[in-house]
Structures are given as C-alpha cells and as structure tokens.
Amino acid sequence: MKRLARRLGFLTAAAMALTQAPVGFVRDEGYYFTAARSYEEWLRFLLQAPLQALGQTERYWSYNFEHPGLTKLLFAASHLVFSTWLKLLPDALAWRLPAFAFAGLLSYWLCILGSRRSRAAGVLAPLLFWCAERTFFHGHLACFDIPICALWAGVGVAWLRASGQPPAPSRQLWLAFVYGVSLAVKHNAWFLPPVLLVHALLLRGEERKRALLTLPWLLLSPLVLFAAWPLLWHDPIRHLGDWIAFHTQHVHYAWWYFGQVLRGPPFPVVYPLVIDALALPLPLVALLAAAGAKLLADFARRRLDAQRLLELGLAGAALLPFLLRTTPIFGGLKHWLAFVALLTPEAAALLVRAAEQAPWPRSRALALGAAAALLPGLWQIVHVHPYGTSAYGELAGGIPGAASLGMQRQYWSNNLTSVLPWLNAHCPPGARVYFHEVNVESYRTYILSGMLRPDLRYASGPAESDYVALQWHREFRDREPETWNAFGTHRPATGLYLDEVPQIVVYARPGLPGAP
Amino acid sequence: MRFRDLKRVPLLALLVLGAASLLFDLTLSARLPSGADWAEAAGALRARAEPGDAVQLWPVWAERARLFVDAMPVLAEEDLANADYVHVQRLWVLSLPRAPHFSAPDGVLRSRGAAPLADAQRFGAIALQPWDLHAPPIAADLTRSPEEHEVDYVARRCLRVAVGSRLTARGGGSALHVRAGVIGERAYDAGRPEIAVQIFADGAPLGTLEVPRTQRDGTGWRRLDLPLPAGPAERDFVFAISSADPGRPFCLQAWTTR
Numbered sequence: 197m198k199r200l201a202r203r204l205g206f207l208t209a210a211a212m213a214l215t216q217a218p219v220g221f222v223r224d225e226g227y228y229f230t231a232a233r234s235y236e237e238w239l240r241f242l243l244q245a246p247l248q249a250l251g252q253t254e255r256y257w258s259y260n261f262e263h264p265g266l267t268k269l270l271f272a273a274s275h276l277v278f279s280t281w282l283k284l285l286p287d288a289l290a291w292r293l294p295a296f297a298f299a300g301l302l303s304y305w306l307c308i309l310g311s312r313r314s315r316a317a318g319v320l321a322p323l324l325f326w327c328a329e330r331t332f333f334h335g336h337l338a339c340f341d342i343p344i345c346a347l348w349a350g351v352g353v354a355w356l357r358a359s360g361q362p363p364a365p366s367r368q369l370w371l372a373f374v375y376g377v378s379l380a381v382k383h384n385a386w387f388l389p390p391v392l393l394v395h396a397l398l399l400r401g402e403e404r405k406r407a408l409l410t411l412p413w414l415l416l417s418p419l420v421l422f423a424a425w426p427l428l429w430h431d432p433i434r435h436l437g438d439w440i441a442f443h444t445q446h447v448h449y450a451w452w453y454f455g456q457v458l459r460g461p462p463f464p465v466v467y468p469l470v471i472d473a474l475a476l477p478l479p480l481v482a483l484l485a486a487a488g489a490k491l492l493a494d495f496a497r498r499r500l501d502a503q504r505l506l507e508l509g510l511a512g513a514a515l516l517p518f519l520l521r522t523t524p525i526f527g528g529l530k531h532w533l534a535f536v537a538l539l540t541p542e543a544a545a546l547l548v549r550a551a552e553q554a555p556w557p558r559s560r561a562l563a564l565g566a567a568a569a570l571l572p573g574l575w576q577i578v579h580v581h582p583y584g585t586s587a588y589g590e591l592a593g594g595i596p597g598a599a600s601l602g603m604q605r606q607y608w609s610n611n612l613t614s615v616l617p618w619l620n621a622h623c624p625p626g627a628r629v630y631f632h633e634v635n636v637e638s639y640r641t642y643i644l645s646g647m648l649r650p651d652l653r654y655a656s657g658p659a660e661s662d663y664v665a666l667q668w669h670r671e672f673r674d675r676e677p678e679t680w681n682a683f684g685t686h687r688p689a690t691g692l693y694l695d696e697v698p699q700i701v702v703y704a705r706p707g708l709p710g711a712p
Numbered sequence: 713m714r715f716r717d718l719k720r721v722p723l724l725a726l727l728v729l730g731a732a733s734l735l736f737d738l739t740l741s742a743r744l745p746s747g748a749d750w751a752e753a754a755g756a757l758r759a760r761a762e763p764g765d766a767v768q769l770w771p772v773w774a775e776r777a778r779l780f781v782d783a784m785p786v787l788a789e790e791d792l793a794n795a796d797y798v799h800v801q802r803l804w805v806l807s808l809p810r811a812p813h814f815s816a817p818d819g820v821l822r823s824r825g826a827a828p829l830a831d832a833q834r835f836g837a838i839a840l841q842p843w844d845l846h847a848p849p850i851a852a853d854l855t856r857s858p859e860e861h862e863v864d865y866v867a868r869r870c871l872r873v874a875v876g877s878r879l880t881a882r883g884g885g886s887a888l889h890v891r892a893g894v895i896g897e898r899a900y901d902a903g904r905p906e907i908a909v910q911i912f913a914d915g916a917p918l919g920t921l922e923v924p925r926t927q928r929d930g931t932g933w934r935r936l937d938l939p940l941p942a943g944p945a946e947r948d949f950v951f952a953i954s955s956a957d958p959g960r961p962f963c964l965q966a967w968t969t970r
Contacts, residue, residue: 450897456929459900478733479726486722550722565723568730575737590733593812594740599773600813674862674896681859686778686786693776696744696808701775712779 197318201307204322209300211326212335216292219336219582220610225291226637228268228338231260232291235272236280238426250429257427261435262442263340265425266380270294271338288645292338299335302346302537305353310541312503313548316562320544323566324483325537327573328476333584334530340382341530345514347378348534351388352510356503359396359407368413376420383443384514384534389414391513395506403502449526450671455602457670462521469515471529472536474592474603477572480543481591487542504542511538528585528607583611586694595695605668609633611699614692615665616642618702620649622689622710623663628653630661632675658682663689663710664703679703687712742837743810745776749836754780756833756840757804764801768792770817774808781806790866791930792820796891798869798967799850802829803843810837848969852883854949861963863893864932870963875907879951884944885968888913890921890936890951895961899926907955907962913940913947923962940968 221229238256242249257265271291279290303322311318326332334342351374358364358371378385389411396407422428427435448460453467464470473481491508494500500508514534517523529536547569551561572590580587580595586606588598599605612634619629629652631639642648655661658679666675680686683703689710692700704711745753754777757767761783769777772788784804789795797803803826805817818828825846832841857871870891873879892909893899906924910917919938926932940947951964 457900460902479730482726482729546722547726550726553719554723555720561723565726568727572730572733572737575734579737590736594737596740596744596771596773596808597812600771600811670865671897673865673867677860677862677867680867681861687782688778691776691779695740696776696811697773698775701778712782 197308197311197315200315200318201304201311204307204319205300205304207300208303208322208326208335209296212296212299213289213293215332215581216289216296216336218613219333219584220613221288221638221641222337222339222585222608222610223633223635223638224608225338226635226639226641227260228271229288229291229641230637231268232271232275232338234259235265235269236276239272239276240280250426253426253429254431257425261427261438263382264380264421264439265427266377267294267298267338267340267343267382269424270297286645288338288641292336295336295338295342298343298346302335302342302349305346305349306537306540308353309349309503309507309538310544313541313545316548316551317541317544320547320566320569321540323570324480324540324543324547327570327577328480328589329573329576329580329584329587330475330529331533331536332577332581333587334533336582339530341533344378344382344384345533345537347374347381347385348388348510348514349537350374351378351385351392352506352538355392355395355407355410356506358413359410360403360502361406363406363409368410369416371410372413372416373420375414376417377424379417379421380424383439384531387513387517388510391506391509395502395509398505399502446524448524450669451526452602452604452670458525463518463523463525465519465521467525468518468529468532468535472532474588474598474601475529476536476589477576478590479569479572481589483543483547483569484536484539486546487539490546491539491542507538507541511535514538526607528604580694582613583692583694583699586611586697586699595697599697605670605697606699607669609635609638609667611667611692612642612665613647615690615700615702616647618690618710619652619663619665622704622708623649623652624709625651626653627651627662627708628655628660630655630658630664630679632665632672633667633669634665658703662705662708666701666703668698668701676701685712740812743808743812745808745835745837749838750776750780752835753777753806753838753840754782756835757781758783760842762802764799765804766797766800766802767804767806768795768797768817770805770807771811771814774806774811777806788866792817793824794935796889797845797847798853798965800845800847803845805839805841805843807832807839807841808837809839848887851885851968851970852881854881854883854966854968855879855964856881857965861895861961863895863899863963864926864930866933868893868933868963868965870965873951873953873962873964875953875955875958875960875962877953879953879964881949881951881966882946883949883968884946885970886940887969888918888936888938888940888949889967889969890938891933891965892921892923893933893963894923894926895963898960899932901925901960904960905956907953907957907960909936909964910952910954911936911938912950912952914943915948915950 274293275290278285306321307318310321354371354374358367451458514532551565554561592598643650659682664679688701689704690702765784767786826843829842832839855871860867904925909921921936923934
C-alpha cells in the first residue's frame with residue numbers, strides 16, 4: 197500500500213510541476229521569494245565562511261520573521277541547487293519545487309489514511325482533495341498552506357503509528373520529528389498537541405495508556421523548529437515572542453461575504469463552512485458533508501476507532517479557530533485546508549461503500565461514483581486554472597453566481613498573469629504601469645521569470661501611470677473611478693473576465709498603444 | 713420501498729448530483745453573452761443613443777460591457793430603487809437574464825415610477841430594454857463635478873471637498889437634493905465622528921445632512937431632499953462641511969429639480 201501511496205505522491209508533485217507555469221505569483225509568494233533570496237545568500241555564506249555566517253543569522257533571517265524558517269529554507273536550498281548552481285530550472289519553479297513535494301506528501305498521507313479502509317479509498321482520498329481548483333491551485337504555491345495541511349495529515353499518521361502499537365522508540369522519534377517539522381512550517385501546528393491529548397484521553401484501556409505515554413515525545417519536537425530556523429539561534433526568546441505576537445495581534449483584511457465587506461470580528465460562525473460549500477464542487481461538498489456527519493454520528497454512538505476519531509479531531513481542529521468568530525478570516529479556504537483533507541478518507545470510504553451497495557458490478561459502480569464525484573472538480577480545474585482564488589462551485593452558481601451573491605471575487609493578485617502578454621505587447625518602452633495589488637516583490641519576480649518586460653516601470657497609482665491593471669476587489673473599488681479621472685476615459689483596453697465576471701481590468705491612457 | 717432498494721440511494725444521489733453539476737458547468741457559458749452578443753448590443757445602443765441616455769448594468773458585475781459600449785455612460789448602480797440617475801432621461805437596462813441568481817430589475821424600476829419604453833430586445837444572452845424614469849427635470853447641477861469617486865462601492869459624480877470648507881453655488885428650482893459620503897474604505901474608520909453638511913439658501917439655514925461613520929454597506933451615501941420655499945428664481949446656496957475629524961476624503965453632490 198505504501199507503494200501505491202508513493203506513486204500517488206509522485207504523480208501529485210509531477211502534476212503540480214507540469215501545471216505551475218501560468219500560476220501567478222501571489223502576494224505572499226512575493227515575500228517568501230524575497231526571504232528565500234536572503235536565506236540563499238546566507239546558505240552560500242555558510243558554505244564559504246561557516247563561523248561568520250552563524251554569527252550573522254539575524255541579518256539574513258530577520259526578513260519575514262513572522263513565519264518559521266523551514267519551508268523558506270527549502271525554497272532557498274532548491275533555488276540554490278537547481279537554479280543558481282545547476283541552472284536546470286527557472287527561478288520560480290526552483291523556489292516552488294519544495295511546495296510540490298509537500299503536495300505529494302499530502303497525497304501520500306491521505307492515501308495511507310484512506311487505504312486503511314480499502315485500496316479504492318486510498319486512491320480516492322487524495323483525488324477527492326485535489327479535484328477542485330481551489331485546492332489544486334494552492335498546491336502550486338511556494339507558501340505554507342499546503343505544507344501545513346500535509347503535515348496535519350502526516351502528524352496524524354505518525355501519531356497513529358507511534359501510539360497504536362507496542363512502544364517503539366523509532367516510531368515515537370518519527371512522530372516527534374514530523375511534529376517538529378510541522379512546527380517549523382507554520383504556527384497552525386500549535387493546535388496539534390491539544391488534539392492529540394484529547395484523542396488519547398478518548399481512547400480506551402491499553403490504547404489510552406500507550407497514547408498518553410507517547411505524548412511526552414512531542415517535547416523533542418521544538419528541537420526541529422530550532423534547528424530549521426536559524427533566526428532563533430541568537431536571542432531566541434525575543435524572536436519567539438515576535439513570532440507569537442504577530443499572530444495573536446494579526447490584522448484583519450477586508451473580505452466580501454454575501455454583499456457585506458467583513459472588516460473585523462465578530463465574523464459569522466458558519467463562515468468557513470459556507471465558503472467550503474460555495475467554493476468547492478458540489479459533489480465533493482456533499483461527500484465531505486456526509487463524511488463529517490458520519491464521523492460525528494459514529495462519535496456520538498461511540499463507534500469510532502482510533503483512526504477515525506483522530507481524523508474527526510484533526511478535521512475539527514483545523515476548522516475550530518475559524519468558528520470562534522474572532523480569528524482573521526481572509527484568504528478563503530486556504531487556512532483550513534486540513535479540514536477538507538482530513539475528511540477525504542472518510543468521504544472516499546463512503547463513496548466506496550455506496551458503490552458496493554449498488555445493484556451493479558462493484559467496479560462499474562465505483563467508476564461511476566468516482567466519475568460523479570470527481571468530474572465536476574476536474575472540469576473546474578480545466579475551466580478556471582490558473583485563477584484558483586476565483587473558483588466557485590455549482591452551489592454558488594459558479595463564478596457569476598458568486599458575484600451575484602456578493603462573494604469575494606479573488607484574493608491576492610495572481611490573476612494578473614492573464615494580462616501580462618497584453619502589457620508586454622502594447623506598452624511602449626519604459627511605460628509606467630500601476631499593478632494595483634501586485635507587490636513590488638511579485639513584480640520583480642515576473643520580470644525575473646521573463647513573464648514581464650524588464651523596462652516596464654512600477655507605478656504607485658493611477659495618476660502616475662500610463663497603464664493600469666486593476667484587480668477587482670470590493671474594498672478597492674475607489675481605484676477604478678480614480679483611473680477614469682486620471683485617464684479621462686471609462687473604457688478599459690482589455691481584461692480578464694471569468695465567465696463574464698471582471699477579475700482584472702486594464703486601462704490605457706488615450707493615445708497610447710492598446711487604448712480603445 | 714424495500715430495504716434493498718434504499719441501499720442504492722446514496723450512489724444514485726451522488727450520480728444525480730454529479731450529472732447535475734456537470735450539466736450546470738458545461739451549459740454555463742451558453743447562458744452568458746459572447747463577444748458577438750456584446751458587440752451587437754453595443755451597436756444597437758450606438759444606433760439609438762440620444763442625449764440624456766445612460767446604460768444600467770444588471771447584474772452590476774456585468775462590467776465587461778464597458779469594453780464595448782461607447783455611445784453613452786455606463787452605470788453600475790447597485791440600489792435600483794434609490795439610485796438618483798441625475799441627468800438621465802432614458803435608462804437602458806442591459807441585463808443578463810440567464811445568469812445564475814439573476815433577479816429581474818423590472819419590479820424595482822416600476823416601484824420607483826419608471827416605465828418601460830419598449831419590449832426588451834435580445835442579443836443572445838443579453839437583454840436590452842429602455843426605461844423612462846419619469847424623473848423631474850434638473851434645474852441646476854450645483855456641484856458640477858468633472859470627476860467621479862467611489863462612495864459606498866458605487867462610482868458617484870460628486871465633488872471632493874475638504875472637511876472644514878464651504879462650497880457655494882447658484883441655481884433655481886423647487887427642490888434641493890443633497891448627497892454625500894466618505895470616499896473609499898475610510899468611510900468605515902472606527903471611532904470617527906460624523907461629518908455634517910449645513911445647507912443655507914440666500915443666507916437662511918435650510919437643513920443639515922449628517923454623515924456618520926458607515927457601519928453597514930449600502931448606507932454610506934447619505935441623502936437629503938428638501939422642498940425649497942417660494943422665493944426668487946435663483947438663490948445662492950452654501951454648503952458648509954464640518955467635523956471634529958477633518959482628515960477623511962469627503963464627496964458632495966447637490967442639484968435642484970423643477
């Protein structure tokens with residue numbers, strides 16, 4: 197079964213690598229690329245003068261102090277090897293490569309969890325997760341959302357192995373390591389020990405005792421965090437304090453939800469569930485809902501074994517912070533991807549069970565069921581990729597239905613890639629372009645990756661620009677009238693309209709190439 | 713139904729859900745306009761355009777129309793019942809009636825006294841219908857803004873004025889209409905005091921429009937409509953804008969009707 201899981205993992209990583217080129221650089225990636233550049237400099241310094249490099253960690257690692265170092269270190273190492281030294285890969289692909297590995301790991305661990313029910317469930321669990329444009333899109337990014345989602349599942353698998361069998365230090369050390377890696381990826385990992393403690397307490401007899409005795413091994417995990425984050429090597433208490441403070445005092449970004457811009461707490465309690473229901477393909481929503489209901493019902497009837505109990509706990513823990521009404525909610529479903537992921541093994545098992553009970557041959561029923569569950573998501577990917585943050589499912593009425601409902605149109609700024617060829621073709625040399633939500637880091641990466649002409653200049657606002665590429669965000673609607681006032685025209689030159697819904701709108705000053 | 717039949721239900725339900733979802737996905741584009749539909753609709757507007765015409769998009773996100781419509785202003789008012797449509801005599805409602813969650817605008821338009829001037833014309837997935845708003849004629853545009861600004865998520869032809877300043881204008885008419893709001897997201901700044909617009913006609917106070925901090929979307933564009941007492945054919949209006957917090961960008965629109 198591990199062989200099958202490994203194959204699915206490799207296939208997932210390969211699929212991400214093959215479809216990443218048109219995926220724009222999201223705002224967060226801009227920061228992480230910049231961090232990776234800085235960390236790569238440090239790595240090269242480390243190889244040349246180790247002692248001096250160790251003494252100067254703060255200089256290279258202070259940038260993006262709010263997130264632990266491991267993923268960015270991997271982005272940097274990948275770029276150093278595949279781009280700087282071997283010159284095998286373009287910059288962006290080299291930075292993103294470790295993210296694809298995490299996507300592969302997620303498939304691997306979901307397959308492991310699913311295959312404990314049946315081989316078919318093992319195959320279907322990762323497929324259910326990835327066959328939706330929102331999740332598929334996030335698999336491409338050099339960010340932390342898919343890595344922490346993968347480790348959420350990975351810690352679960354490691355915990356089951358470490359606590360579910362006669363004690364073996366190798367399994368317990370592996371659990372400590374995997375949890376340490378999750379700590380070194382993203383702060384979401386802070387929530388895992390309470391989940392594991394509650395899981396242990398809900399087990400019975402010998403199982404409970406073994407699980408409780410496994411928990412202390414997690415005390416080793418911070419060593420991984422410390423080792424993978426050189427910023428902590430000097431003045432660790434201060435840096436840990438800064439890290440924690442950043443997240444406990446995180447700002448709230450505006451978010452459009454059913455016609456109202458949510459700007460701060462209290463947020464609707466059902467918000468994350470509604471977003472999942474509207475953004476994911478409808479058959480997947482139905483299967484996830486059935487999986488959640490089945491797990492809850494079996495929990496109430498005390499019919500959950502250790503694994504299903506843990507899956508319920510992990511899925512719930514991924515969602516719980518966003519039900520509290522005070523946790524920042526921006527970013528769509530990316531922050532609770534593990535909720536979706538940890539329900540897929542149960543959803544896959546329900547699908548298999550439904551197929552087995554149908555009055556047709558099992559293989560035919562399973563193929564039909566899998567097609568019904570996966571094809572709408574596959575269509576969503578084909579239709580919407582690489583504009584993943586704009587995707588909405590059938591319950592919302594697709595992208596136009598969601599626009600009518602007053603839902604967040606997109607987030608970050610990656611949809612800009614749709615108009616870069618137009619800008620490259622039409623802008624005169626040295627033209628000033630206002631890129632709106634595209635930060636200067638992403639702008640530089642577009643130039644570095646050859647997607648944007650290097651002579652095009654980054655303008656600070658419509659009035660200072662020759663061309664404007666507006667990303668449609670409810671809270672930035674003032675930018676379009678500003679452009680009209682500055683350019684003296686209401687007519688865009690081009691744009692990205694997904695199923696007619698504006699995402700990117702480009703204006704050109706009258707008289708310049710491309711102006712209507 | 714026998715128990716054995718019930719066991720088929722989950723798979724059948726999933727198959728129905730999957731098939732219905734795919735059907736929706738694959739037919740969605742047929743319910744939305746093509747480039748040719750847009751071009752035809754824009755051509756029809758070009759052929760029939762008259763001064764005082766404007767296009768209202770419905771749903772308001774159908775702004776791809778701006779790429780094509782060049783014969784008249786394109787409006788994306790979100791509140792059809794209360795939109796002012798200043799200077800608009802004939803409103804062309806350009807709608808996408810087959811779009812998901814579409815709600816027909818007819819009822820709302822009729823409720824404000826508007827009447828269709830002709831049947832809707834179809835251009836593929838686009839419907840185009842002219843409406844007479846039966847709006848009272850404008851006597852004077854007191855703010856005459858050359859610019860537009862976003863207030864409460866709609867582009868408004870209002871004049872950006874500094875809080876603490878006074879605006880003077882001269883005009884006649886039997887009713888005064890004043891609109892005001894804070895531009896952009898600063899309308900939502902927490903803990904900010906209200907902004908007041910005191911209105912005087914020929915030195916006599918007429919009323920005050922209060923603009924508190926916006927708490928809920930759709931309430932940020934404040935309105936005041938006043939009948940003008942009998943008097944001279946033209947008057948000097950003064951709008952005095954004041955607040956304990958002068959820092960926010962403020963927009964004012966005022967006009968009179970006969």
